[in-house]
Amino acid sequence: MTPYPFLFGPASRQIFGLFHAAEEALPGNTAVLICPPFGQEGMRTHRFFKVLAERLARAGIATLRFDFYGTGDSPGDEDDGELDGWRRDLCTAHEELRRRAPGSRIVWVGARLGATLAVLAARNGRCDPARLVLWEPVIDGRRYARLLREQHVAAIDTTFCIPDLAWRRGLSREPDTMPEEALGTSLSATLRTQLATLAPESLPLTALHDTLVLTGPDDEQTAQWAAEQQSRYMPVRLAYFQHRLDWTSDPYPNSAMVPADALNRLQGALHE
Amino acid sequence: MNDMTQTPVRFGTGNSLVGTVTMPAQQVPATAACLMFNMGANHRIGPRRINVKLAHVLAARGVSSLRFDLGGVGDSEASDFSHDLQTRAMNDLQAGMDLLENTMGIRQFVIVAMCSGVEHAMAVAEADTRVVAISLFDGFAFPEWRSRWERNVRRAIAAPAHPAFAGKAKRWLQRHFLRSYSTKALPGFFTERKPPQVNAVWFGAAMKRLVERKVAVQLLYSGSLHVSDHGRDQLGPFRREPFAQALQYEFMRELDHTFCTAKGQQLFLQSVGDWVTACATGAGTERRAVSPAPAVAEPPLHGAYVPQ
Numbered sequence: 001m002t003p004y005p006f007l008f009g010p011a012s013r014q015i016f017g018l019f020h021a022a023e024e025a026l027p028g029n030t031a032v033l034i035c036p037p038f039g040q041e042g043m044r045t046h047r048f049f050k051v052l053a054e055r056l057a058r059a060g061i062a063t064l065r066f067d068f069y070g071t072g073d074s075p076g077d078e079d080d081g082e083l084d085g086w087r088r089d090l091c092t093a094h095e096e097l098r099r100r101a102p103g104s105r106i107v108w109v110g111a112r113l114g115a116t117l118a119v120l121a122a123r124n125g126r127c128d129p130a131r132l133v134l135w136e137p138v139i140d141g142r143r144y145a146r147l148l149r150e151q152h153v154a155a156i157d158t159t160f161c162i163p164d165l166a167w168r169r170g171l172s173r174e175p176d177t178m179p180e181e182a183l184g185t186s187l188s189a190t191l192r193t194q195l196a197t198l199a200p201e202s203l204p205l206t207a208l209h210d211t212l213v214l215t216g217p218d219d220e221q222t223a224q225w226a227a228e229q230q231s232r233y234m235p236v237r238l239a240y241f242q243h244r245l246d247w248t249s250d251p252y253p254n255s256a257m258v259p260a261d262a263l264n265r266l267q268g269a270l271h272e
Numbered sequence: 273m274n275d276m277t278q279t280p281v282r283f284g285t286g287n288s289l290v291g292t293v294t295m296p297a298q299q300v301p302a303t304a305a306c307l308m309f310n311m312g313a314n315h316r317i318g319p320r321r322i323n324v325k326l327a328h329v330l331a332a333r334g335v336s337s338l339r340f341d342l343g344g345v346g347d348s349e350a351s352d353f354s355h356d357l358q359t360r361a362m363n364d365l366q367a368g369m370d371l372l373e374n375t376m377g378i379r380q381f382v383i384v385a386m387c388s389g390v391e392h393a394m395a396v397a398e399a400d401t402r403v404v405a406i407s408l409f410d411g412f413a414f415p416e417w418r419s420r421w422e423r424n425v426r427r428a429i430a431a432p433a434h435p436a437f438a439g440k441a442k443r444w445l446q447r448h449f450l451r452s453y454s455t456k457a458l459p460g461f462f463t464e465r466k467p468p469q470v471n472a473v474w475f476g477a478a479m480k481r482l483v484e485r486k487v488a489v490q491l492l493y494s495g496s497l498h499v500s501d502h503g504r505d506q507l508g509p510f511r512r513e514p515f516a517q518a519l520q521y522e523f524m525r526e527l528d529h530t531f532c533t534a535k536g537q538q539l540f541l542q543s544v545g546d547w548v549t550a551c552a553t554g555a556g557t558e559r560r561a562v563s564p565a566p567a568v569a570e571p572p573l574h575g576a577y578v579p580q
Contacts, residue, residue: 003347005280005290016280016292018347046315050347073292073317073324075278152532157436158443159528162427162499165434181534184320250530251313 003053003065007075009092013085016073017066017093018050019100020057030270031062031104033097033129035090035114039148039185041247042072045111047257048245052109052266061270062101066093068117082190083198087120091127107270111135112247113144116203123206132211133269135241139225141198146175148182151248155183183248200225204232211236212269237272241265276331284343284367288351291316291340291368294327295376299334304380304404304552305372306330306337307365311386315346318386320531322540326384329545335552336376338368342392361392362399369402380404382488382551384544387411387529394478397487405488405551407544410529412475413497414508426499476510483515490520490547492540496529520547 004021007014022029034049036042053063068086070076090108097106108129110118115137122129138144153171157163170177178192187195200221205211211229215222217240226238243262249255279293295301308323310316316339317324323339330337342364344350352360365383372378382405385393390411397403415423431437466474482489493506501523504511522543527536 002282002287002349003290005282005292005347007278007280014278016278018290040320043314043317043319043321046346047313072321073280075276077328078321155530155532156528157439159496159530159532161423161495161497162430163434163436168435184322184530184532184534184537186534250319257313 003057008096009089013069013089013092014075015066015069015089015092016075017064017096018053019097020053020063020065022057022060022062022101024060025062025101025104026060029060029062029101029104030130031097031101031106032056032064032270033090033093033106033108034063034065035108035110035118036065036067036072037112037114037247038071040151040183041112042067042114044247044249044251044257045245046072047251048259048262049111051258052263055263055267056270059267062097062104064093064097064100066096078186079188081186081188083117083120083194086117087124088126090117090121091124094121094127094129105130107131107133109133109135109266109269110137113138116198119203119205122209123204129209131209132205133214133266134211135214135266136216136219136247137203137213137222138198139200139203139222141195142176142178143221144198145178145182145187145192145195148248149175149177149179152179152182155248155250200228205229205234205236207234209235212272213238214241214265214269216240216242239269276328278327281338281340281371283340283371284348284351284364286349286351288343288349289340289364289367290347291338291371292327293336293338293372293375294331295336296331296334301336301376301378302334302549302552303378304335304382305376305378306335306382306384306548306552307368308337308339308384309365309368309389309392310342310345312388313345316341318531320537322531322537323384325537325541326544326548329541330548330552333545333549333553335549336372336378338372340364340368358392358395361389362396365392365396366400369400373402380552382407382548384548385409385411394475394482397482398478401485403487405490405548406482407490407492407547409492409540409544410494410497411491412471413493413506414472414475414510415498415505416508419498419501419505422500423498476513479510479519480513480515483518488520488551489518490544491522492527492543493523494527494529494536495525498523499525501525 003018005018009015056063067074068089070080108118115134118132153167156167213226229236244256244259245262246255251257277295277297281291283289311319327337341348369381381403383393384407386409390408393406397406504521527539531537
């Protein structure tokens, strides 16, 4: 079935969405809200989540994909981007999906910063997902910003005929500085401040929904965060998951855009 | 964003194509609109969201635009396999023009194309007289031995001080000697692969015809290709052709092929935004022959083409 593109949300903060209606939807079915990653990671995974949404729709699961305000195909400038507004966008999208798939049990599938926003929005109480699937959530804002800077410098090195050494020098001179831009995306002053304070302890899960965390086997920090949530008797489960998707790269032949292993794992996660 | 309206659309055969129309809200739209589409596998927002940013710039200046995914890329469905890639892309671009003509009454179009999209833009501009201007970024390039030699020398000089060159050398070796390491697009996926000589002949003939038809052409080249550019080096032998003098040519050293930096994006948005606006607002029959002033003034070569 052909997905339907539209804008939704308040007039002052419209958001772009694509609704994949379920084929043969049944009352009480599951519906999925895709919470995309930030910046280049979001662009890189556009095709992946399109294919995932198509698969889910064929399996009878209505799916809404959307772009946070000031990102992707949504109106707004990147300078408007910050976590509180995006958290509200997520709840707006949740209500939109509830309206389009009434009676469904809504699961949020978030990746990277989209997964972090899912945690923040779900504990806010304004929207009520039945379950969160968090794929490599960003739980340490400073570490994430550092990664974006490193990838930015690597991209400069790769893309220019003769790279500008100033980017490398800046990184080695002040490695912990919050970047104003990374991989073609501007980080607003507010977002930089929010990322600087984003830490595992600022992301407590609630008992209002189940949570599945998918992360790489070498990601000790996320595993520890999940363990701490379990120690608080939160209904969270951690599963290790390795894949071939390079979050920040440009699409090119040696970097899979829609790796089958990741696709199967995400689809399977909805039924666990 | 009250100075513009954005409307997601489905259009084309079987409504298979997905796009977004951006219109100025506070003023009467220009007589020509801008079309933007994919660069490689990036979806309609363009690499690093550059198409969205350009749409905002244009709307603020009174120019409407449609950014959309070609069939089989981004969110658009591949609905027609009976034609080759070029024909399908042309059909999709014409479907975009039909949409804006039918819904907004706009009959003249400026196409902004990048990389693999350049060939599609040139082909549709040749076939459809509604296209009055094309902006081509990092498309066909024909650097001759002098500019290639200068690039290699500059790279060799820079290499010892630059840690990036170890990685660049490794990737070069992998590309050329490892069978398993392919950086080539699948045949016919983004653009049909043709021998360089065939491309050159086609480019020269197509450009000549477009300029004779008074289609304004902007050629932009990034710092990913070369370090420096003296006298339209990327045009190679074509820079001596009469038609080349009617083109706006700009080498943008601080912009890379994938728009990675904010500064590079600003340079692109300034240059293309100015040029598209000038073309779109001056798209009447009398004004089509007037190309915007070139960014770098160059003395006319002997026998330069003069727009009639």
